[in-house]
C-alpha cells in the first residue's frame with residue numbers, strides 16, 4: 001500500500017435547490033475540485049460517486065455513468081462506480097477511491113457524492129430514508145427513521161440519567177458553527193428554547209434534533225502522495241480509512257446506546273494512523289439526529305460513555321473546545337444531502353487542515369470523519385492529517 | 388409493500404415464530420438459518436418455535452411525524468420489546484395512553500391490522516402489543 005493524499009476539494013451550497021437538476025448539482029462540486037487542482041480530464045483514472053437513493057428520489061439509477069458523462073468524461077471511458085451504503089455512501093465512496101490509489105492501480109481518482117432530495121415531499125423523503133433501516137421488521141411495524149433514533153435517545157436518557165437539554169445542546173452548537181459556513185443550509189444561530197419548544201417529530205426528538213432534507217454535492221480529488229505536489233502545495237494526507245458493519249435492525253443489538261460499528265471502525269483507523277483519539281483536534285461526525293452525535297463522540301473515544309451530552313453542554317465540543325466537533329455545522333446545519341454528506345465531511349476537514357476554514361478555523365494537524373449508514377449498520381471512519 | 392412479500396413472513400408476523408440455536412440456546416426473531424453467535428456449529432440445529440408473546444418495553448417513542456399510511460393513528464407509540472425468551476423486536480404499543488408507557492412496562496402481543504394497499508387493496512395483519520393489566 002502506498003500513501004494517498006487529497007489534492008483538492010469542491011462543495012456546492014447545500015439546501016433546497018428547486019431550480020437545479022440532480023445532474024447539474026452532481027457535477028458542480030466535481031468540476032470545482034478538478035479545475036482548482038489544475039488537472040485535465042485525461043489525467044483522471046477513475047470516478048467514484050456516493051449516492052443513496054436517486055432511484056427513489058428522482059427515478060434515476062446508473063448514477064456513476066451519468067456523473068461521468070455530464071462531467072465531460074464519457075469520451076475518456078474511465079471507470080465510474082456508484083457506491084451505496086445509505087447515509088454512509090459518501091464516506092464509503094471516499095474509501096473506495098482511497099483503496100484504488102493506495103493499491104497502485106490508479107494515480108488520480110475523483111470521489112463525488114450527490115443527492116437531490118427535495119423533488120419529493122417531506123413525508124416521501126422520510127419513507128425513502130427509512131429504507132436504510134430494516135423494511136420487513138422495523139419499518140413495516142411502524143418505525144420511522146427518526147423514531148429509531150428517538151428510541152436510542154430515550155434509552156440513553158434512562159441508562160445515563162441524561163436530560164433533554166444535552167440533546168438540544170448538540171443542535172444549538174451545530175447551528176452556531178453552521179452560521180459561520182457560507183455553504184451551510186442553515187446559517188443562523190438558534191437558542192436552547194427554540195430546540196426544546198419545536199414541533200415534536202418522535203419523542204424526545206423535535207424538529208431541531210433532526211437533520212433536514214437537502215440537495216447538494218461534494219467532491220475531492222485523490223492522488224498518490226508522491227505525485228501530489230505536482231498539483232498542490234498543500235496536500236492533505238489520508239492517514240487511515242476504515243469501515244465496519246453491524247446488524248441491519250437496531251433491535252438485534254444487545255446495547256443500542258453504543259454503535260459497535262463505530263467502535264470497531266475507529267479502533268482499526270487509529271491503529272492504521274498510529275494515533276489515539278486524544279490526537280484528533282477536529283472531527284466531522286454523523287449528527288443526523290442530536291443523539292447520534294452524542295453516541296458518536298463517545299464511541300470514537302473522545303469522551304467516556306454517558307458523558308458525551310454533558311461535554312456538549314459544557315462547550316467541550318465547540319470550536320475552541322477540547323475537540324471541535326462538526327465545525328461545518330454538521331448534518332444538522334450544513335445540511336444532509338445523504339450521498340454527499342460523507343464527502344462533505346472530508347471537504348471540511350481539508351479546509352481545516354489547510355487553514356482555509358475562515359471564521360470556523362481551529363488549530364489542527366489531524367482530523368477525523370465518521371459517516372454512518374442506517375442505525376449504525378455501516379460505519380466508515382477516515383482520518384486525515386497535514387502532509 | 389407487495390402482497391407476496393408480506394404473506395411470506397406470515398408465520399412470524401401472525402404467530403411470532405422464532406428459532407432457538409441447538410448449540411447455545413440463544414433465540415432469534417425473525418427465524419435465522421444459522422446462529423449469529425455459533426455460525427457453523429448451529430447449521431441444521433436451529434429449531435423453530437413460537438414465542439409466548441409476553442415481554443417488557445426496552446425503549447419507546449411517541450411518533451408525531453408519521454408515514455402517510457399511519458396518519459389516522461398519530462401520535463402512536465413505537466417500542467422495542469424485549470421478549471421473555473430473550474429476543475428483541477420492534478412494534479407498536481396500543482390501547483394505552485402514550486403518557487403511561489414506560490421502560491420496563493409489561494406487554495403482550497396481539498394480532499392487529501398493520502396497514503393496507505389502498506382502499507380496495509389487501510389488508511395486512513401482524514403483531515402489536517398491549518399492556519398486561521394486573
Ligand SMILES: [Zn+2]
Pocket residue numbers: 408409410411412413422423424425426429
Ligand atoms: Zn448459537
